[in-house]
Amino acid sequence: MEILYKSTRGNNETVPASAAILKGLSEDGGLFVPTQIPALDTDIETLSGMSYQEVAYTVMSKFLTDFTEDELKDCIARAYDKKFDTEVIAPLAKSDGAYYLELFHGSTIAFKDMALSILPYLLTTSAKKNHAENEIVILTATSGDTGKAAMAGFADVPGTKIIVFYPKDGVSPIQEKQMVTQKGKNTYVVSIRGNFDDAQTGVKNIFNDKNMTEELDGAGFQFSSANSINIGRLVPQIVYYVYAYATLYGNGEIEKDEKINVVVPTGNFGNILAAFYAKNMGLPIDKLICASNDNKVLFDFFRTGTYDKNREFILTTSPSMDILISSNLERLIFRLAGNDAKKNQEFMDSLKEEGKYTITGEMLEELKDFYGNYASEKETAETIKRIYEDTGYVIDTHTAVAAAVYEKYKEETKDGKKTVIASTASPYKFTRSVMEAIDEKYASMGDFELVDELSKISNTPVPNAIEEIRTAPVLHNTTVEVEEMPKIVKKILGI
Template sequence: MFYLSTRGNNKKLTSSQAIIKGICEDGGLYVPSEFPNILDNLSELINLNYSQLSLFILDKFLVDFSKEELETCISNAYDSKFDTIDISPISKVGDNFFLELYHGPTLAFKDMALTIMPHLLKKSIEKSNLNKDVIILTATSGDTGKAALEGFKDLDGIKIIVFFPEDGVSDIQKLQMKTQEGKNTYVFGINGNFDDAQTGVKNIFNNKDFNDELKNHNYLLSSANSINIGRLLPQIIYYFHSYLSLVKKNEINLYDKINFVIPTGNFGNILAGFYAKTMGLPINKLICASNDNNILYDFFTTGVYDKNRNLKLTTSPSMDILISSNLERLLFELCNRDFNILNTLIHDLNTKGVYEISDSMKNNLSDFYAEYANSKEVEATIKKVFENHNYLIDTHTAVAYCAYEKYKKNTLDNSKTVIISTASPYKFSKDVLKSIDCDFDICDDFEIINYLSKLSHTQVPKAIEKLKFSKVIHKDIYEKENLIDAIKKVLF
């Protein structure tokens, strides 16, 4: 098992080398040289807990790590920082199943990978005898930033710098990042959207002169976004864990096919599901759920990816994205790993803002189905689920649930389905409360949170309560063209 670039350079890296580099020198993304098939092992995995299952799966990909090294990384990640022993519990709500991926320290699904990735990176640095400080450079649409900051804080030999759209995240997401403590953590707002932040970070990785300057100061860039294979691989685990949980609860029989509905922005979460299916997990459809920024819906229904449109700011800000970075990894598989085809598509995207895949590639999209939900539908969905089932969901999960209802209506498919619930409703309390009680007249965020708790008879997460008394530390805002200036301020 080694790792290679989607764009075709001939370098073959070990997993630890790929985790350190984050993004390939040619601008491509690292992918595994092959996918292990573990369909025949499923019966042996049913009674494994989350940590044990993590070891089984990661051991297939991170082959230059010893089992002892992986066990250490896993035990440091999936521990008491999660508020449930199950790590990623499934709640049955009516006839539906919600996979709750928000029980970690920052209340979002990014914790599932960003609690372990820092330990994988630290171990990779040790294994490579790297005598440089690693700079983690990350763009975030809201959740990755806080999860990465929390995961990497106070780790020796590593600094983390996060850029986020100042006016493109929820108030709670912003507060989570701006109050982040840690001797090695740095947060900057930008005047722009997430795509601006992500493009800026990618350009920095590809800026040879600046990277040479960093090397002269004994620094090396890496990433905590899902463009880093060390971020992506741990996300495969919860697909297997949720499936096996349903088997254990006698909700399905082993080898029954089920659907997953995934609220999707940068395409990392749903790509992990595709990887799980490639490894043999019995998945029928991966339902890609988009918000008003329905560029992925258009892609899956027409084969055309066109970013030439205005980004809409919605109540599900973590999905307000027009350049879905991880889609490149799917394209690589759709064209049967022909990097010449892939490079042509990326060139068209960079020069024209649009590409269309071939008919043969379109035929390879049969694992997917796409739907989208607008903001009014999201609001109505939150209200309906709460009133019918007394169950509170956030805006992103509502996008997924609404998309699933459309899927059922259009296909009449009654397969058991898992809806990926990506964030605590308390991270988006104002919009959630507006959905279930549009007449409230409160402006203060924490008063809104307390009212939501009282109305829903649910407990405010401790991580949210703590924010009320946290000091804002990071106040700087930069223009999207000046991200290097922010980095230099931190490092030089």
């Protein structure tokens, strides 16, 4: 069955997967969505005997139907290799009454590696398939993890350049050090004076600037995106939910067709949307538990049906979730609106002009698959400390937000279903916040002293991603105002 893609804001015009991946964002400003969600028709016994790479092919081949078997298998083989520190790629750790799906075993120790390890290969394959002659310029905004993972994926990939914007004071010290020490002749990192939403809006505005697109085309460049607005980022994320369920079944933790819950710490809404797509493929997921930090715009949305970004932007210890405009929510809104692009456009126009929109009562009723809640900074720190003291298992701040919300969900609903928690980053990425949550005595230590102390108390080796930045020189040190973003892009490209 052929799966085509259309824009959430456009007419019924459709494009194959490779064209959607290459474009990143539709010309009308909308996001590409599949015209239908394919069924997961491989039985669980078969899936449970597969490697991660085999599950990836089984799932992704259903969405990327214009890729040949050889093309897709080559992309998968090159992505999920020795860059990961475990052969199983995404292991499950049973702790504190839940199953932690560890998505941080890739080269930058965050879940973004799961999709950004394969996106460069999907993108360069798509360029060949669509006879693209221009050099591809990956333009992306990051709240900390996407930037490094994207640069690691695209570094020195022929025919590409990558420019990453991040909020100067809105990422952890380790996250910033990972980005500014990134090697690669085609990688560029720019900090902005503003927050992540400013960076993301700036990138979208550049994408939607027709004059700039023409100027770039004349100079032999074309834009694409590594953010989760690119469908090539979203499809690989569906894989690990299927793999997790198959692993639980293979390990005898669940019965055939037994429903599980999934908890996802959520910022831009891509990771939990991937779980929603997995559920709609037929994976037996019951509740999709959306966990927010103090920037609880999604919690308020699930409770009231009003999405309102008109609020204080709070910098937290879980910075990858410090987001007030959750871009991928648009894909869900489009679906809730009956795939009505005009209706969706009205909501997005309202968000742009007034900073908010309210969905209909009928649409709100359709959100029953989801449960939303949030964890304060205090609750996040207390969760890290409690789980460490009770079990010896150390989790990062984002995973702690999810674990804290899961406790609230259980208390509120008394639901005892087995539950997978998406563990989205290694605690080594947020060492200071994690260690200070465990014990205030660590507050006086330096960042890399804390790394070594974390290794001791967790009995885990320091990841290569951290070792390699201890003494790495800073290679990128440009900071600009938000309004200067288009200008710096042109300067980097020599236009």
